[in-house]
Amino acid sequence: MTTVGPQHAMRWIGVSLLAFVAAGMLLPFAGPSTLDWANVWHRQDPDWSILTNLRITRTLLGLFAGGALALAGSLFQSMLRDALATPYTLGVSTGASLGAVTAIALDLHMIAGVLGVWVGALAGAGVILFVVMGAARREGQLSSSSLLLAGIAINSVCAALILLLLSMSGFSQSFAISRWLIGGLDAVEWTTLAVYIAAVVVTGLLVIRQARQWNLLAVGEAWAATRGANVKRALVNGYVAGSMLAAITVALTGPIGFVGLVVPHLLRGRLRGDDRLLMPCSFLLGGVLLASCDAVGRTVLAPVESPAGAITAFIGGPHLIWVVRRGGQRG
């Protein structure tokens, strides 16, 4: 594998970090209503409340959710050696969606004092995680190809179950399910946001620290094994960490597509697939992309909001065609 030089790498990380911070500072000012700077400065409502309780929390959620999805995407692409792998390929996100949809369909608003949709999403993700791992294991061995096949199969089953639940639910229930399935960013409460960011940062750092292993796996399992990597453990760790990033994100935002596919791809060509650089940059720029798409989504058609998932898909779809036309870069 060819790698970029350390200076080039630092420049990339520096620029991505700058974009991340700039997005965090500027995007809260984008929205359907223009904020009055004087009011914001003097902390006067409604402008101050709109900024602090709506726009900042929503932008931060966008930055970290986009980062988590892009990081999980680039992790799965390396691990599975599949250019088209996304956080959704291995079934866990769809499992989380299925759990959330089940909670809505059964009218489980709160479960043990926690929001039913969150419990459903995390439980769904956990169950699917074990099902996929169990299905992928052959004679105690786990390979990326078996993981991929089991993931895709379980993904389809989960998607089918969601459709079944949707068709069986009453009118108002199916309306609520559809709303949830659209996905999107919301102004979460500060405590929820803090817990989420902490979980994403810790998991993200653990993933990025193992970048060398993902580089080895991206070339081939046998090759990685000869270079001292414990392939089975790496696959399990990667699958669990990527799934966790995807599952906690889906629990908060609902399914948001394409960020996990587009961002690693945009960068992969330029960064020559070195995960040590690709992963932090994917995280930072994935966050910038999702938060920006959300800002566009809440502004262009105001007062109607276009879900961030739709805007990212508008960018992601044409990009995918472009990737396919070029015959794919890897895999």
Added chain:
Amino acid sequence: MTARSLFVGGTSSNAGKSWMTTAICAWLRRQGVSVAPFKAQNMSNNSYPCRAGGEIGRAQVAQAEACGLEPEPAMNPILLKPCGNGRSQIVVNGRMWNTLSAREYYKCVEELRSHVLGAYADLASRFDVVVIEGAGSVSELNLRGHDLVNLGLVTRIRSPWMLVADIERGGVFASVIGTMQLLTPEERALCRGFAINKFRGDVSLFDEGVKILEERTGADCVGVFPHTSTVHLDVEDSLALDTRARSIPPRGARIAIVCLPQLSNATDFRLLTWADWITTPSPDHYDFIIVPGSKNTIADLQWLRRVGLADWIVSRHRLGATIVGICGGFQMLGGRIDDPSGVESTTPACAEGLGLLPVDTTLTDEKQTRIVKARLASGVTFGAYEIHVGETTLRGGEAFRPFATFEDGTTDGMWAPGAIGTYLHGALESAEVCTELFGVSLATVAPKQEHYDRLADWFEQHARHLDLLGLRP
């Protein structure tokens, strides 16, 4: 005209006239006196349909309830419902009469006065005592020529009267002495005394103050009445909202009520004493967010968007808060709201709702006003009323859960996961409905009659020189 009467006037708005009138009504009723409330003119968006037809201000409904009576239009012959742009809907004897600006209203004052005196004469012929509530301050000198509701009425019907002053706001000496000095000799002669209201702390500490006031005004003090947080009454209008009693929120039922600029029927939330009234996005956690009724749904929906509350509500809905829409709030929770004939704003308009419920609304000229008996799916029955313009239609599908079912089998509203909409005002005034909806205990939302009894106790305990009022049976 045979009844004795007592007029309760204030030194300012929100001095506690409604409260005092209700307390006197409750006290008299307990003594076996046949008593009725009267307020010539109300400016309020809190109206209530009377069973026999017509709508009146909610404060008079509470007073009628304190008197053990069925509310009727004669208790509030003129109701002004502000509808923005300095104009008000004028409801006369319970029926919509006209929509006028203040200037146009003053031109009709003689015609309106005859309605007021007619309604009063009607009550006076049927009851032993009529307790009359004034409006705002009794000494608005510039308005005296047009006055239908304060001392202009007092001198016409030659009613004894008392002045209520709010000590909580400060300036009680200036307001009582100043008001007394501004009276004409005729008005002064009819005045029986003054009451100091909303006193906090040890009442005896104000003995010296009472002495000074009695010396300076030559009038008697009818009592120093303490602030009380154990009685919850109908708030007369949304002006009184930010000073109402509060209690600690029960776990799992933290409630935010959106204080719409053109809020109507604030009394729907009388039992929800722990709720926060919000006007901007809040960082706090709420289990329920209530969007109340509105006099101008489209304008209030635009306001919701302008102050960020629309985004906030949608976000919180996604994060698990249940959003409850009542009347105009129900319309706002749905999709499109059309006003093709300009019912609310003289010009045709339409607006996109918050999209939390799959319903659309078309506003029509025809106003729906009726009292109903309804039942929740769990079997809880309650009395409620509807006052709205507009028809709300489902976007399709039959299998939905309504909010409530009427006796004839027809249904109201929609109860969806995380979003509930209803046209029924008064539903949340049923303690059982509140326990069902918010999962709180029955003790949290105390029943009404107990409050009127406590109010009568409060009046009896703190009133003095009661004979001066000439009300004893």
